[in-house]
Amino acid sequence: MNWTQSVNKGLKKVSIGIALAISITGIVQSAELGEPEKEELKFGFIKLTDMAPIAIAYENGYFEDEGLYVTIESQANWKVLLNGVIDGSLDGAHMLAGQPIAATMGYGTKANIITPFSMDLNGNAITVSNDTWKKMKPNIPKMADGRPVHPIKADSLKPVIEEYKEAGKPFKMGMVFPVSTHNYELRYWLAAGGIHPGYYAPHKGDTSGQIDAEALLSVTPPPQMPSTMEAGTIEGYCVGEPWNQQAVFKNIGVPVVTDYEIWKNNPEKVFGITEAFATKYPNTTIRLTRALIRAAKWLDDNNNGNRPAAVKILSQSNYVGADYEVIANSMTGTFEYEKGDKRAVPDFNVFFRYNATYPYYSDAIWYLTQMRRWGQISEDKSDQWYKDLAAKVYRPDIYEKAAKSLIADKIISASEFPDFSKETGYKPPQQHFIDDIFYDGSKPNDYLEKFTIGLKNGDKL
Amino acid sequence: MSLTAATINRLSVNEKMMKALKSVFNKITNTLLLPVVGIAIFLALWSITAQSIHTSLGEFPGPNAVVKQFSALYDEHTTEREKATAFYERQEVRNAKKLEKNPNYVVKIRAYTGKETFVDQILTSLVTVTCGFLLAAIIAIPLGIWMGLSVKLNSALNPIVQIFKPVSPLAWLPLVTMLVSAVYISDDPMVSKSFLTSLITVSLCSLWPMVINTSIGVSSIDSDLLNVSKVLRLPTFTHIKKIVLPASIPMIFTGMRLSFGVAWMVLIAAEMLAQNPGLGKFVWDEFQNGSSESLARIMAAVVVIGFIGFLLDRIMLLLQRRVSWDKSSANV
Numbered sequence: 001m002n003w004t005q006s007v008n009k010g011l012k013k014v015s016i017g018i019a020l021a022i023s024i025t026g027i028v029q030s031a032e033l034g035e036p037e038k039e040e041l042k043f044g045f046i047k048l049t050d051m052a053p054i055a056i057a058y059e060n061g062y063f064e065d066e067g068l069y070v071t072i073e074s075q076a077n078w079k080v081l082l083n084g085v086i087d088g089s090l091d092g093a094h095m096l097a098g099q100p101i102a103a104t105m106g107y108g109t110k111a112n113i114i115t116p117f118s119m120d121l122n123g124n125a126i127t128v129s130n131d132t133w134k135k136m137k138p139n140i141p142k143m144a145d146g147r148p149v150h151p152i153k154a155d156s157l158k159p160v161i162e163e164y165k166e167a168g169k170p171f172k173m174g175m176v177f178p179v180s181t182h183n184y185e186l187r188y189w190l191a192a193g194g195i196h197p198g199y200y201a202p203h204k205g206d207t208s209g210q211i212d213a214e215a216l217l218s219v220t221p222p223p224q225m226p227s228t229m230e231a232g233t234i235e236g237y238c239v240g241e242p243w244n245q246q247a248v249f250k251n252i253g254v255p256v257v258t259d260y261e262i263w264k265n266n267p268e269k270v271f272g273i274t275e276a277f278a279t280k281y282p283n284t285t286i287r288l289t290r291a292l293i294r295a296a297k298w299l300d301d302n303n304n305g306n307r308p309a310a311v312k313i314l315s316q317s318n319y320v321g322a323d324y325e326v327i328a329n330s331m332t333g334t335f336e337y338e339k340g341d342k343r344a345v346p347d348f349n350v351f352f353r354y355n356a357t358y359p360y361y362s363d364a365i366w367y368l369t370q371m372r373r374w375g376q377i378s379e380d381k382s383d384q385w386y387k388d389l390a391a392k393v394y395r396p397d398i399y400e401k402a403a404k405s406l407i408a409d410k411i412i413s414a415s416e417f418p419d420f421s422k423e424t425g426y427k428p429p430q431q432h433f434i435d436d437i438f439y440d441g442s443k444p445n446d447y448l449e450k451f452t453i454g455l456k457n458g459d460k461l
Numbered sequence: 462m463s464l465t466a467a468t469i470n471r472l473s474v475n476e477k478m479m480k481a482l483k484s485v486f487n488k489i490t491n492t493l494l495l496p497v498v499g500i501a502i503f504l505a506l507w508s509i510t511a512q513s514i515h516t517s518l519g520e521f522p523g524p525n526a527v528v529k530q531f532s533a534l535y536d537e538h539t540t541e542r543e544k545a546t547a548f549y550e551r552q553e554v555r556n557a558k559k560l561e562k563n564p565n566y567v568v569k570i571r572a573y574t575g576k577e578t579f580v581d582q583i584l585t586s587l588v589t590v591t592c593g594f595l596l597a598a599i600i601a602i603p604l605g606i607w608m609g610l611s612v613k614l615n616s617a618l619n620p621i622v623q624i625f626k627p628v629s630p631l632a633w634l635p636l637v638t639m640l641v642s643a644v645y646i647s648d649d650p651m652v653s654k655s656f657l658t659s660l661i662t663v664s665l666c667s668l669w670p671m672v673i674n675t676s677i678g679v680s681s682i683d684s685d686l687l688n689v690s691k692v693l694r695l696p697t698f699t700h701i702k703k704i705v706l707p708a709s710i711p712m713i714f715t716g717m718r719l720s721f722g723v724a725w726m727v728l729i730a731a732e733m734l735a736q737n738p739g740l741g742k743f744v745w746d747e748f749q750n751g752s753s754e755s756l757a758r759i760m761a762a763v764v765v766i767g768f769i770g771f772l773l774d775r776i777m778l779l780l781q782r783r784v785s786w787d788k789s790s791a792n793v
Contacts, residue, residue, distance in 0.1 A: 069571040076736050223749040250517035318576035321750025
């Protein structure tokens with residue numbers, strides 16, 4: 001421990017030095033960008049490692065460099081957090097990618113929430129209880145050394161579900177919010193293995209999402225996942241870090257699959273603000289985006305070299321607060337599955353590379369297709385409807401302004417960003433899904449036709 | 462003869478001295494030695510049982526772990542204070558630069574934006590409970606006196622008091638939260654919404670014991686005293702000041718002490734539930750963090766909560782002894 005701590009201290013000093021040097025040049029050269037209209041801001045977050053950009057922007061002084069005095073406050077659950085942003089007690093927050101989309105669409109609470117900044121890629125996993133793992137394990141193909149072959153598919157869980165069905169017991173799993181990435185990832189994984197996760201029917205007032213379900217999914221706040229599973233209320237869950245690694249450390253469950261394996265480099269959290277805030281305080285919006293971009297870059301710099309220092313900050317009780325070792329497990333490029341089975345997943349948490357911070361329309365549309373697939377959008381929509389909604393919520397225009405001013409101030413070089421003159425906001429068709437289905441964001445309706453389980457064109461419950 | 466008398470005398474002196482010594486010794490045993498023995502046994506039992514309880518967050522914290530957390534919490538507090546100083550210094554530099562660029566810039570010092578330490582949380586809780594309690598006292602004591610004086614008002618209000626008294630203030634909490642966010646709207650609020658929510662919740666629970674005790678105290682004043690007042694034809698205000706208040710102070714204070722104890726307990730629960738700043742939030746946050754130190758930190762908070770509750774009760778007792786004519790009513 002001692003040597004890691006001293007290395008961390010060294011790193012911190014160097015990084016503070018760099019930050020200071022950058023900030024001094026930053027203040028001198030950002031003359032064109034006006035002063036922030038609102039200087040005192042309050043941001044909310046949920047105790048998950050992917051809130052890191054906010055914590056780092058604060059601790060490294062990036063917010064202060066922009067003249068912003070930011071208070072960061074943890075929230076009880078995603079619903080409370082969203083309401084805080086809507087009623088203005090929070091100026092912005094770490095949000096699930098689906099939240100701004102659902103809010104703008106009017107699923108749940110209706111409010112125009114936008115995002116100028118995508119916070120990270122990947123970072124989630126699905127964990128099952130020890131008991132379920134014991135039953136699943138014989139169904140999983142093994143490598144020569146006896147360890148299971150990855151990725152583990154839900155096919156191996158199917159017999160366990162059949163067993164529950166015959167015994168007349170419900171098989172319950174937890175996810176963090178009805179429009180959360182975790183809900184869609186868990187559903188994607190289950191459905192790819194032939195397990196029906198259930199439909200929503202909001203037009204009939206059914207928002208439980210358990211119609212025709214073989215696995216019953218329900219909402220549990222992330223930090224409570226391990227204790228809820230320990231209490232036997234759920235058999236497994238899909239959640240962000242450190243709550244999967246926590247299960248390994250506490251010996252109460254086994255993470256079976258990461259979302260990186262379900263969909264390589266999937267978009268995860270976004271930074272959400274109200275549309276009204278962005279219109280009323282344009283300079284503040286650009287400035288906070290600048291600070292967050294710098295923080296994200298710092299997190300990925302030197303080939304994850306700053307991560308140990310970041311983990312140290314995150315383990316403070318006012319941020320994530322879990323033990324250093326638990327957070328470090330996933331943040332520093334490894335992931336521990338079954339106890340002792342630690343594998344390298346260098347891209348488990350991506351904050352900046354692969355243009356992770358750019359808010360792609362195609363990412364928003366993927367979430368919309370999943371909302372349609374599981375019935376949260378109860379009727380057919382045209383491709384144009386998907387694109388219009390995505391453009392309303394995802395705001396690469398704000399991101400572009402922030403990025404360009406960072407380039408002009410010579411804080412980050414242009415090569416680190418997408419080529420803004422050519423960028424359309426649509427990623428080229430992506431193929432790295434666990435079921436090998438291609439995703440083309442410009443053709444959402446065609447995409448929906450490709451799934452065996454899920455609503456398609458013309459289906460209505 | 463005289464010899465025997467002297468002996469007897471000496472004997473009795475000895476006896477007296479022995480008696481005095483014995484009573485001093487008893488006093489020391491009762492007030493010092495026995496409590497110390499009690500605490501020592503408790504600590505020993507605690508550390509033995511703690512070792513054999515294994516939770517998923519590691520061993521249950523024993524006294525050692527808790528003491529260690531106390532010093533860790535204090536260290537955190539001092540580093541946070543240093544950070545705050547640095548924050549203000551940076552701010553001054555920034556403001557000076559802004560003034561240079563724009564002479565019309567109105568300098569405003571922003572409060573430190575860092576985390577609240579354990580010490581800050583204790584202070585927040587203390588301020589909240591005191592304010593909530595005072596608000597309740599301002600309402601409850603005059604109302605109680607009035608109810609005690611007027612039989613009619615008493616019968617009119619009694620059912621309401623009786624129905625609201627057993628309601629756990631935590632049931633009120635969601636209503637209070639919504640009410641505060643609906644009614645208390647201000648661009649530059651004096652106090653935060655969460656503070657108001659906790660305060661009102663605390664007031665709601667400390668109100669009823671005070672109202673009931675005060676009204677009973679007032680209505681059960683010795684009839685001789687009332688007759689004196691009648692004979693002297695005292696005006697209402699003087700009647701209350703000279704007769705009613707002094708006579709019912711023991712009962713009023715009993716109600717206040719009861720209320721304060723309940724208020725402190727409820728505040729911690731309310732802070733936990735509503736995530737309002739204070740010791741309750743500290744406990745909840747630590748529980749959510751689930752780190753290997755969390756349980757010891759929660760235990761440290763439990764000790765502090767207990768100690769503060771005890772101190773508050775003692776302060777009320779001292780006050781009661783001060784103002785009450787009937788010293789025997791102010792028993793421990």
